[in-house]
Amino acid sequence: MYRRIMIALTATATVAAPAAAAQGDVLVRVRGIIVAPNERSSGIAPAFSGEKVKVSNSIMPEVDFTYMLTPNIATELILATTKHKASGRTGTTGTIGKLASTWVLPPTLTLQYHFAPDAKVRPYVGAGLNYTIFYSEKASRNLVTAAGKTNVRMKSSFGYALQAGVDVPLTERTFMNFDVKYIDIDTTTRLATTAIGTQRVRVHLDPFVVGVGFGMRF
Template sequence: MNLLKYSLLPVAIAASAISTPAFAEAGDTFVRVRAIVVAPTETSGGILPTFPTEEVKVNNSIMPEVDITHMVTNNIGLELIAATTKHNASGKTGTTGGIGKLASTWVLPPTLTVQYHFAPEAKVRPYVGAGLNYTMFYSEKPSAGLQAAVGQTDVNMKDSFGWAAQAGIDIDLNEKMFLNFDVKYIDIDTTARLATTAIGTQRVKISLDPIVFGVGLGFRF
């Protein structure tokens, strides 16, 4: 009988852990650490005035991200997202397509969303959110190939203000830690200005509009 009792002890502990209630309550703060893929769905205007029919493309980027969510009520949370990624802008066709990479930039888009959590007392908690972002571009640099073609170049990209939408799900691992899957759409529009030695100043309008896929761990405080 004692042997049976002790052999069932791990099962009882596991059952107790599984039955521990999980809550997202007013006043809770969540910190999520994610790996994200930032995939621009970019559209581009022409490179004006010299290459009006030539557009640019922007590559994907993989980076870590940290966000903080504070629950205002059991269902409503405010999330602040902080991450920075590096992207390259390259020519697609014609002369600039032959050059390839034209410039690189770091992108910092702090984003605040208001979330609705559908099942705050469940272990599996889906949510949706919408909000605003202010995107800053920094450390813009021309590529070696561009400068070889048109001489010394200065690159500047205009900051952007736009909207954001998200959907995600939290899956409790225990009372303090959970798995998180999240996807966002961020509205980002910019104008890149390239001041070159050989062909003067060129401008191109780019709508980056990335979809951001994230997976990681969250911690409840």
């Protein structure tokens, strides 16, 4: 009887303390994220050099894949795409309001350090690079009404990324994840209008990306 009780307790302890990720494991996470630009812009030159733009937040799903090089060191590929709108802040463009919208695809690769891979709470930090692609850019109806037919192009860019997060194991292979990233994203937007010619604005988006989700270890 005593032996059976000890076996049962051992089995319970094993379930209560999920195994750590080991070298060669792949972690797949699905998060809900909010992308909050911390934007700074130049003027809209040459016609509205004293007027700047603001960029909207976006909420979307994100998928990432982590490969454990060792129990403490990992690489992570982060994949998500979000849609944002740019609006004028003041003056003429502020009166127009929404100027344009775009989809943003910033695939990001980070190198991570996992501090306590066998603990019940497993924090990590990471740093890496992103390449941001802007696509499906579109002038707003308000801008087309004010300035005529407008062609919008946004330049892609390289930047760095910083990351911090924590995994909280739920079972042997599943876990909950909390994650925050800062991504360096810059772009130059070109607005080619029929009424006021070509305008350009330089925008530093530099968003904070906050995510919550679930993961599985393979």
